[in-house]
Amino acid sequence: MYRWAILLFVSFQSWGLSLDDSLDVAISAFQLKGNVCDKSSPPDPNNLSSLGKIFFERPILSGDKDISCANCHIDNKALADGLPLAVGVGGIGEDKERLISGGAVVPRNAFTLFARADERYTTFFWDGKVQMADNEIYSPIGEGYSMGFESALSVAAILPLLSRDEFLGHSNGPYNSNSHVELLENQYFNDKVKAQNKFLQDLLKDTNDADIRILVQALNNAEIAKQNFTLSVVGNALASFIREKVKVTCEPSNWEQYINGDKRALTEKQKEGALVFYGKGRCAACHSGDLLSDMNFHSVGVPQGTQGPHMFGQDLGRALVTYRTEDRYKFKTPSLISVSKTAPYGHNGIFPSLESVVKYHINPMFFYRNPKVTDEMILKNNESLASRSEVLRWIKIDEEELVSLLKFLETL
Numbered sequence: 001m002y003r004w005a006i007l008l009f010v011s012f013q014s015w016g017l018s019l020d021d022s023l024d025v026a027i028s029a030f031q032l033k034g035n036v037c038d039k040s041s042p043p044d045p046n047n048l049s050s051l052g053k054i055f056f057e058r059p060i061l062s063g064d065k066d067i068s069c070a071n072c073h074i075d076n077k078a079l080a081d082g083l084p085l086a087v088g089v090g091g092i093g094e095d096k097e098r099l100i101s102g103g104a105v106v107p108r109n110a111f112t113l114f115a116r117a118d119e120r121y122t123t124f125f126w127d128g129k130v131q132m133a134d135n136e137i138y139s140p141i142g143e144g145y146s147m148g149f150e151s152a153l154s155v156a157a158i159l160p161l162l163s164r165d166e167f168l169g170h171s172n173g174p175y176n177s178n179s180h181v182e183l184l185e186n187q188y189f190n191d192k193v194k195a196q197n198k199f200l201q202d203l204l205k206d207t208n209d210a211d212i213r214i215l216v217q218a219l220n221n222a223e224i225a226k227q228n229f230t231l232s233v234v235g236n237a238l239a240s241f242i243r244e245k246v247k248v249t250c251e252p253s254n255w256e257q258y259i260n261g262d263k264r265a266l267t268e269k270q271k272e273g274a275l276v277f278y279g280k281g282r283c284a285a286c287h288s289g290d291l292l293s294d295m296n297f298h299s300v301g302v303p304q305g306t307q308g309p310h311m312f313g314q315d316l317g318r319a320l321v322t323y324r325t326e327d328r329y330k331f332k333t334p335s336l337i338s339v340s341k342t343a344p345y346g347h348n349g350i351f352p353s354l355e356s357v358v359k360y361h362i363n364p365m366f367f368y369r370n371p372k373v374t375d376e377m378i379l380k381n382n383e384s385l386a387s388r389s390e391v392l393r394w395i396k397i398d399e400e401e402l403v404s405l406l407k408f409l410e411t412l
């Protein structure tokens with residue numbers, strides 16, 4: 001559908017309309033509502049958000065009590081971490097300090113959490129391993145609703161808790177262990193949930209720990225009996241907290257203000273960039289709708305790094321979930337909400353700037369002309385490059401259009 005909108009729009013542009021008039025056509029062709037930062041949404045009905053705050057900010061759910069969500073989804077980094085690849089258990093501090101701290105590397109670039117509680121946000125993680133479709137929540141631990149999770153976000157929010165490098169620990173040497181790792185490591189699918197539920201029950205017994213006493217108090221306040229304290233409660237509470245946090249801290253972006261009628265919210269250059277985005281740049285063929293993602297999977301042929309979730313250090317993307325050859329190197333179209341604040345870019349954080357990631361969509365060759373790129377790296381990217389979406393071949397924009405496009409991305 002969006003491809004038709006682009007064709008229609010590219011031909012409209014040649015009618016000699018003003019920038020604002022052309023953009024009005026784009027806004028209606030792409031059915032943009034400008035309502036991502038929605039301050040008026042109803043407060044969370046079960047009032048679980050203060051419980052979720054405890055899980056988000058305190059390291060109580062990690063095997064070695066050394067990590068919480070807030071270590072990687074950081075307030076002053078637009079709820080991402082600013083690193084190419086995230087650093088999990090055993091990591092210390094932020095930024096460079098964390099990179100060199102010897103913590104376990106999580107081989108993907110962290111997402112911001114803005115807009116994740118929006119009901120149009122249906123596909124989570126770079127490979128879409130949690131996805132809402134046909135009123136079911138597909139996930140590696142089974143169907144979400146049937147286990148008491150209230151949304152795809154609440155399932156996505158607990159998956160890090162089940163992963164060794166993000167929460168379970170231990171990072172100092174591959175064979176080190178703790179009781180939490182031992183409890184979960186050998187379990188598969190929803191048996192992991194049962195094991196984690198046991199961990200949660202045991203946790204409540206540790207009343208010498210001040211954080212646990214705060215947790216017990218919060219469970220009382222939310223009128224949740226101890227024996228009902230399960231992983232789905234944690235997920236629903238985290239989802240409530242994320243929804244509230246984003247609602248309180250979001251500001252309507254300049255683009256959102258523009259969609260809502262404030263024609264001065266964008267500069268002339270940014271308006272020109274918006275026209276490129278919705279027109280000949282064809283960005284909106286994939287980065288569509290108000291969330292700037294079609295919630296679908298495509299290959300941009302992003303260079304493989306040296307670390308990936310596959311056993312050969314590669315990242316096969318969507319194929320890790322579907323096991324289909326044609327899905328190799330496809331990744332979820334990332335939402336571009338707040339994108340100028342979430343560098344570095346790409347599923348493995350290989351692009352330091354917006355300019356480099358956008359250029360790579362258009363013509364990847366500049367990347368390989370860098371003297372630091374070895375023949376071996378080029379060979380390794382053979383398959384990934386060959387899988388590039390054919391839509392990308394039709395993006396033909398000049399230097400000046402690229403400059404205005406980048407200015408537009410700053411307004412999102």
Ligand code: HEC
Nearest residue numbers: 068069072086087088108109110111124125126156157160
């Ligand atoms: C070690 C750093 C780290 C920690 C700790 C962490 N995350 Fe993340 N988060 C990431 C990375 C990296 C990704 C992307 C992973 C992927 O797509 O495979 C991510 C993705 C997500 C997503 C999916 C977003 C999207 O748009 O698809 C959600 C939701 C999320 N994290 C919530 C949480 C919550 C809640 C916690 C705490 C329970 C948490 N994270 C802890 C690094 C971290």
Ligand code: HEC
Nearest residue numbers: 281282283286298300302331332333334345346347389391
């Ligand atoms: C064929 C679908 C498609 C088209 C067309 C497309 N993109 Fe993308 N874009 C993606 C996918 C998929 C990724 C993630 C690729 C990866 O990391 O492997 C991405 C990544 C990005 C990122 C990095 C975001 C982040 O958080 O890491 C930016 C910025 C971006 N695209 C902007 C653009 C712009 C600007 C255009 C138009 C010139 C465009 N895209 C056209 C699918 C597309």
